[in-house]
Amino acid sequence: METTPAAPSEEPRPSDLQSTALSDPDKVAIGEHNTEELRLNSENEQQQSDQAMDTDPVPPTEQIQPSNPELTAVINSEKRKREEEQTLDPENKKKNMNSNSSSNPLWKTSLCSYYRRYGANCSHGETCRYAHGEEELWPRPDNTWDPTSNKAKEMQKADEMEKDEEVEDEEQVALDESSLDKCLVGLPRKWVHDALKKFLEEKGISYKTAKKKKGMEVGFVTFENVEQVENAMEILRESSSGGKTIKLRDAIKKSGDGGLVEGMNSSTRKSVREVVTPLAHLSYSDQLEHKKSSLSQLLKKLTRNARKACPDALPLPDWILESREIGGLPCKLEGILESPLTNGYRNxxxxxxxxxxxxxxxxxxxxxxxxxxxxxxxxxxxxxxxxxxxxxxxxxxxxxxxxxxxxxxxxxxxxxxxxxxxxxxxxxxxxxxxxxxxxxxxxxxxxxxxxxxxxxxxxxxxxxxxxxxxxxxxxxxxxxxxxxxxxxxxxxxxxxxxxxxxxxxxxxxxxxxxxxxxxxxxxxxxxxxDYISNLCFSISPTAFFQVNTLAAERLYKLAGDWAELSEDTLLFDVCCGTGTIGLTLAHRVGMVVGIEMNESAVSDAQRNAIINNITNCKFICAKAEDVMGSLLKEYLGAPTDTSSKVISNSNGHSKKSEKVSEDTNIKLEAIDAQESNGVQEKDITDSSEKKEGISGTDAGLTVSDGKEEQHRFKNVVAIVDPPRVGLHPTVIKALRTHPGIRRLVYISCNPDSLVANAIELCTPTSDKPVINKGNKGWRNMSSAGLARQRTKSMPNSEHFRPVRSMAVDLFPHTNHCEMVMLFQR
Ligand SMILES: C[S@@+](CC[C@H](N)C(=O)[O-])C[C@H]1O[C@@H](n2cnc3c(N)ncnc32)[C@H](O)[C@@H]1O
Known part of the structure; x- marks a missing residue:
């Protein structure tokens, strides 16, 4: 996949954290509901799109009959305020709004859910941070409107019309001999050169050259003369493929052998600053507020989907019932930690x-x-x-x-x-x-x-x-x-x-x-x-390392604090990269087992343990999905499965099996020798052994049977920090179905995959799991929909519950953010 403009491949892409409808997590619904009502509400909510607003409706003052005199007083005062507000002249009203909006960038940027449903003001009256009607609505910090509003719909319509007009406007397509390079927009992505040529020929469009790459919606066509261009325009005006109109646009021919650039016109073209750092026009505190609101909206997907996935025969778990009290969130979103540096922070x-x-x-x-x-x-x-x-x-x-x-x-x-x-x-x-x-x-x-x-x-x-x-x-x-x-x-x-x-x-x-x-x-x-928590980390060219080192330090500390570590703890650092999480927390636990698939990162992790004189960490080079289940069995006392191999830098913890390769022995001896000498940094990969020696389950590495450890550790915790796609379903299943893991800290750079994984971890399962016959429609399913499907086939096991969550801003000026969520059972 081609990298998008926002630089590194690990970083989340803008589309993943769209500024969706925002809602207030602190809004508390008034009134009691039984389980059945909750389910019905949820069904209705789920019919809305994932991006739609779904704050719990707050009944109007007229509809509630509070027995509590204090509450009556509050309501009456709100009602009075609202009546007063209605008599305010428009100028005062605007000023009033301005003063509120200066303290909250999201003030009145979404329509109030109660207002949308019932067309009347909610009990919060003028103090409601949501708009009661289109005239109260403000644009969002990113200059978009609440997608459910008429304003947004009108703008979308206008945009579409403008686009159509632009393309239909023949002046958009230059007709002269010096600009015969054009592009076709709206082509099926699966087409390659030949399909494009066939299409042109079938349509009777003459051309000189035609190029199209798979995955693009644009193809590039060079014509021999202006007549050919005019002919193509005429034919394409009428043509469509799969219901989609294919349009001819100018392509800008660049000098030399350079690429062609689609003919974006100057009004739709964004600057590099807008593309890479779309929030840079906001103050940092407004950026944080914006991210927190977007995240809280996304987190509600977890509650909605888990509720939907919960088998009918089972009661809803407490965490779902309690979510009503926190505006539909699966657990409290405790805030967002700032990045110590906001400019030039990328390493x-x-x-x-x-x-x-x-x-x-x-x-x-x-x-x-x-x-x-x-x-x-x-x-x-x-x-x-x-x-x-x-x-x-x-x-x-x-x-x-x-x-x-x-x-x-x-x-x-x-x-x-x-x-x-x-x-x-x-x-x-x-x-x-x-x-x-x-x-x-x-x-x-x-x-x-x-x-x-x-x-x-x-x-x-x-x-x-x-x-x-x-x-x-x-x-x-x-x-x-x-x-x-x-x-x-x-x-x-x-x-x-x-x-x-x-x-x-x-x-x-x-x-x-x-x-x-x-x-x-x-x-x-x-x-x-680089340095995190006073430890030195050696980083090889292709190994992952968080791009904002100082903010990453805050992230790891938070994860460690929530994991409740002690010397009785065995910590699994799943997707450990260069060992940053496990090594920075090693002094707080009995042992760390890190799992990582990138060989150079595992070599770095080992080297980093040595550089920092840390002896209680083991690093396994394998895909987590290949080894998680057997590692849990090894360390938590279930029957031993020797299929996972452990590279150890610990004198006391590893046992060599007959499968140990010569190369690995050399490496282990080197490490042991260095450790006993009170090692400073020494290259452990430059002798006869090469990195190929550490390549997953079949690489012939030291096997630990885990028996010694299982008696030593009362507490087994997993901190997982997967890539954007989230954890593999096999890893989720292993963590969920092993009762020895009571606490799990999930670090996520992509809230969508966090939500999907959490649905599988936190939804109750029935004692008759459905055998999955293959999801035929999986390609069209959302990640949450897929997770719901998988939950049905999860072996019956105790579910986790989301306990707390917090965002950590590793990417100021962009829409992205890291998220930490604690799961317990
Ligand atoms: C978001 S990074 C986190 C790395 C590390 N925890 C840190 O903070 O520096 C995700 C890591 O997971 C690794 N990874 C990706 N897929 C994996 C898999 N299936 N099994 C094990 N590791 C994987 C990547 O190579 C990468 O190092």
Whole structure:
């Protein structure tokens, strides 16, 4: 998949945290409801779309008969206020609204659910933060309107009409011999070149060349002359495919071999700042408020879906019944932790290489989604989340590309050489949070992605030499000069820039190593370092590391606090990356078992344990879905299953099985030797053993039978920190069906997958699980719908309940946020 403009692949994409209808989690429904009523309400709610408002209706004062005199007084006073308000002149009303809106950016930005249902004011009257009617409604911080409002519907209609008019307006499509490059918009995504050509031929459209990539809605057609263009326009005006109109638009031909850019007109085109940091126009406190509200809305999906998935024969669990008291939330959303740094906080940026709208070779962020035909790249200088240092390196590379003999990557043809620049930064631990973020950067890793197909090795080598010089020179010439620790080339021949973990890496510069291909230039030394909770982390080029280090420290601390750790605790760090969570919490537990599928990250985790003199951690290189079940059995006393293999850095905890490979023995001996010597950092992967030695369940690694540990630990906790897709269903099933796991802390970068996983963890199951015959319609199901389906086949087991949740803002200025949720049973 092509990376979207917002840089790194780990980071959530804007579409995942849409600013949906917002609602107030603190609003408490008045009145008692029995279980049956709740179910009926929920059914009605579920008929609304996931994005629709579903705050509990607050009955009007006229309808409730409070016996409590205090409540009567409050209601009467509210009624009086409302009556007074009705007599206020419009100017006063506006002022009143303005003063409220200045304290809450979401003031009156959604229609009141009661008002929508009953067309009358709710009991909160003027103090209700929701709008009673269209005339009270305000636009949201992101300039959109409540999607259920007439305003939003009118705007959508107007937008659609405008778009149609634009395309129909023949002036939008230039008719002259100098602009015969056009694009077709609205094509089926599955089409490739041949399907597009066939379509054109069947329609009788003559052309010179036609190109189309799978996954895009846009194809690119070059015509021989203006007559051909006019003919195509005439035919397409009438044509449609699958009910969708296919339209001809101008494509801007860029200089050289550069890509084509869909003909976005200037009114719909967004700036790079708007694309990458869409909340940057808001104050930071307004950003936090906006995120918190969006998240609370998304979390309600968990309650709704779990309620729906609960088998009819079973009572609803307490947590669902109690959710009414907290506005439909599955548990309290306790707030949002701020990022210590709001500007230049990213320690990793992936810059695309391409052509700007002005036709210049540019290193920066794409202006839109490649699938929609946008390939234009603009410089990152205006994006507040990117450090000046990263911008400077992007500029140095851009200048170098201007004089390179090799072409930049063309996303349409999948040809070219230079593809992407990744800048990773390691901080200086001696600088406090208050130091300028630039001052904190002590180490820099540059990773340049290229595609070597068809390029002679000599030519390539010469270009790499020139590039290394350009970076070194640029770093020295900057004022103050910039750190430069490592330069690595990643040779990736696939179509999208997302390279697989085993993609070849060529070191061009490593700290303390040569730059001439000599022995000391080893990829195993190409790591940089960062610090979390006073621990040093060595990070290899492709390993995951949270992009906002200081905010990540807050995230891990919160997860550790909620996990209630003690020396009796065995902590499973699921999806552990370079070991950050387990290692920062190791001093608070008896033992950590980390599970991670990326080999270099596991090597880093082991190395990080050694660097920091931590001896109670084990790291397993495997997919969590392959080993979770058997690990739980090993450590929690169930019959031993020796299918999972554990790499141990702990003298006391691991036992070697007959399956231990020679390579792994060497590694373990190296680690043991280092530990007994009171090790400082020492490279453990540069001897005869290679990383291939650690590759999952069949790699022949040390097996721990877990028997010793099962007696030592009274408390077994899992902290899971999965990638965007969430945990694999097999992992969810293993965690849920093993009664030994009483507490689970879920860290999520994607609230949708958190909700889906939580539905499976927290919904009661019947004693007759349905055997899943394969979900035929799964492709069209939402992730929550799929989770509901899976819950039906979950073996009968005690469900978890969501206990508390909190957001941590790792991504200021963007719509994204990390989320921590505690589950217990
Ligand atoms: C969001 S990162 C978290 C890493 C680490 N906890 C941290 O904070 O630095 C997710 C990690 O899960 C790993 N991962 C992805 N799928 C996995 C799977 N099926 N099994 C184990 N690890 C997986 C990725 O390689 C990545 O390191």
């Amino acid at each position: 990793k940026c992936e810059f695309s290489v391409g052509y700007s709208l002005d036709g210049n070779i540019t290193v920066g962020f794409m202006l839109g989604n490649f699938r929609e035909g946008v390939t234009a790249v603009e410089e990152p200088t205006d994006c507040p989340n990117v450090s000046k240092l990263a911008c400077t390196y992007a500029k140095i590379f851009q200048n170098f590309l201007g004089s390179s003999e090799l072409p930049v990557w063309n996303r349409i043809n999948n040809t070219g050489f230079w593809r992407q620049l990744t800048v990773r930064e390691g901080r200086n631990p001696d600088q406090g949070i208050n130091a300028e973020s630039e001052m904190q950067i002590k180490e820099v890793m540059l990773m340049i992605q290229v595609c070597s197909i068809g390029v002679e090795e000599e030519v390539m080598k010469a270009e790499f030499d020139k590039m290394r010089l350009a970076f070194s020179q640029g770093a020295n010439d900057a004022s103050p000069s910039l750190p430069l620790t490592t330069i690595v080339v990643q040779d990736h021949t696939g179509i999208s820039n997302a390279a697989p973990a085993d993609c070849p890496l060529i070191p061009l510069l490593v700290a303390g190593g040569g730059t001439d291909g000599s022995d000391c230039l080893s990829i195993d030394k190409a790591n940089i370092h």
